[in-house]
Amino acid sequence: MAQVLPAERDVRRVIGDGESVPDGEVEGLDEGGLLELFRSLVLLRTYDERSVVYHRQGRIGTYAIFWNHEAIQAGSVHALSDDDWIFPSYRESAIGLLRGMPPATVLQWWRGHPSGWWNPADWNVASICVPIGTHVPHAAGLAWGKKLRGESACAIAYFGDGATSEGAFHEGANFAAVTQAPLILLCNNNQWAISTPLEAQTRAESLADKAVGYGMPGVRVDGLDVLAVYEATRTAVGRARSGEGPTFIEAIHYRAAPHATADDPRAYVDLARVEEERGRECVGRYEAYLKRLGVLDEATADQIRAEAADAMRAGIAAAEAEPPPDPKLLFENALAAPPASFAGDLAELRRILGG
C-alpha cells in the first residue's frame, strides 16, 4: 500500500489560460474526441440553464442546479465505456444525456412525472440518488458483482464534499477497497453542502487524504478543467480494469450558483467570490482551449450550442405533451406481484375520484 501514501497534494491541471499558464495535453482524445467533449459540456450547460428558466416558468419543480459542474461530469463520463455504470447524485441528474438519454426523461423526473424514472439497465445509469452518499455502497456492490462475474465493467459514483461526512460514503468506500472492486469515487468538492462550508464539514487538509485510510489512491484535480478530470478518470478506469481496485478523485472547484432553485445563497455565501468564480466557468475555458488548438471555430461552436438548445426545446415539449399519470400507478411497480389489498385500494380511490 506504500505507493498510495500520501494522497497527491498537487491539483492536476491541463488547460492553461492562453497567456502565462501553458496548455497541456492528454492521451486518449483525438480531434473528434476533443470536439465530442465540447458537445457534452454544451449539452449539460444548456440543460442546466434552461432548467432554471423552466423552473421559473413553473414548468418543472424544484431543481438542483449544476452550473459549472459540467467539466466534472463530462470529463469523467468520456473516460468510461458504455458498459461502465454511473451512479449519480441529484447534482448529476442529467448525466444520462451523455449516454443518449432523452432530455425529456430527466425533465420529467424534475416534473415529478413517472416517465422520469428510467430503467438503469437501458443506459447503465442508476437512479438519481436523493439521500446523500447512500448510493456509494450500491456502486461498490455493482462493481464487485461485475468483477465476480468476470466482466470488465467498472462503476463510478458521484457525490459531493458533504457526502464524505456520511457513514454510507465510508462504508461504501471501505467495501470497495476490501473487495478491490473496480470503482471510481468521484468527489465533486464544490466546497458547499447547501450553506455549510467545507471547513465546517471536515478538518482534513484535503478530501483526497481520506483515500489513504481506505488503502486506495487519492488524486486532486481542478474541477473546472475538463481535461484534467478526463485524465484522472481515465487513469482510475485503467487501474480498475486491471484489478487494482478503487480510486478516489477529488475534483475541486467552488459552487458559483445556488444549491437548488429553492435556495438563496445570499444569506451565507461570499458574493465577491462567486463573481470571481463565475469568471472561471468551465465551458468557456475549454472552448478557448480548443480555439487556441485550432480544433474549434466560432461557427462550429455556435452550431453545437444551437443543437443543444433545439434538443432542450424538443425535450420540454415532449415532456409537457405527455398525459398526466393515472392514479393507478400508485399501486404499480413497487412489488412484482402486488398484494390483494391494492386492488381494493384502487377501486375505492376510483370511486371517490370518479371517472
Added chain:
Amino acid sequence: MAELTLVEAVNDALRTELDRDPNVLVMGEDVGRAGGVFRATAGLRDRFGPDRCFDTPLAEAGLLGAAVGLCMAGWRPVCEMQYDAFSYPCLDQLITHVGRYRWRTGGRMEFPVTIRMPYGGGVRAPELHDDSPEVYYVHTPGVKVAIPSTPADAKGLLAAAIRDPDPVVIFEPKLHYRTLRGEVPEGEHVTPLGEARLAREGSDVTLVAYGAMVPAAEAAADALEGEASAEILDLRTLKPLDEEALLASAAKTGRVVVVQEAPRTCGYAAEVAAILAEKAIYDLKGPVLRVTGYDVPYPYWQIEDAYMPSVERVVDAVRRSLEG
C-alpha cells in the same frame, strides 16, 4: 424427511438454494470463516467458495447497500444481519433504497434481496441482542416480511424469500434455533409467502401468533385444555398478511387474542386488531385482546421473563376474552 433443528433448517435452505441457483450468494458479518455466530451458514464457504459465502466488513448499512448493487449486476444476495438490534443501521438502506428501487425503475429492474436475522429474547443475552424489530420492516413499502415458527417453515419461507423477485426479510426466532426440532422435507422445499398456518384447530378462541410466540400460544392452549378450546393461527408472513385465514378463524371462534413479543404500541398485534375491527367486528363476541411486550427497552436478562409474553399472561388474556 429429516429431523432438524430450526437453525439446521435455515442452513439446509441456504445450501439447497445456493446449489440450485448460481446467482445466489450469502453475505454478512462472520458468515464465511465462522459459519455465522449461530452457525446458520456453517459449511457454506467450504462448499461454495469465499465469493458465494462472503465475510463482509462490519457495516450493516454498507453490506445491504452493496447487496443493492449486486442485484443490479444480476446476483440474488442473501444478507445476514447478525442480530435483530444490529440491523438498525441497515434500515437506512432498507427504507431509502431496498423498498423503493424497483418502483423507481418503473418496475423494470428487480431487487431480489433476502435479509435474514435471528430475533427475539429469552436467551439471557446482553443488551441489544433481544429485540423484535419486525414492524420497522413491515412498515416499509416494497418489502415483504416473514417469521417462521417451525424448522420446516424456517426452510420453506427462506427458500421462498430467496426465489422471490422482491426484497424479503426473514426473522428467525433465535430462542428456538436449537430447542425446536422437527420434520423438514429434504431437497427443495418452499413455503409460499402470504399463507398462514392453522397450527391447531379450536372453537372458543383464536390465538394469533408468529415466530417465537407460537410455542408460547401452544403452551397456553395446553394449559387451557378442559377449560377452553383454543385455535392457533401462525401468521408465518406478516406482509403480505393472509387476511382470509385471519378473518375465517375470527368468524369461527368469535374471540381473538393476539400475542406479540415486541413492544405494544403500533406493534403487529395493533394491525391485526385494526383489521378485525374493520372487517370482522360483527363476527366478534368481545374485544380483541393483545398480549405483548411492554413499551420499554428490552430489559436486563434477569427480569426478561417478566417482559416476555408468558403462558400465564396468554391464559389470563384468554380467560378475560371468554368472560367478555
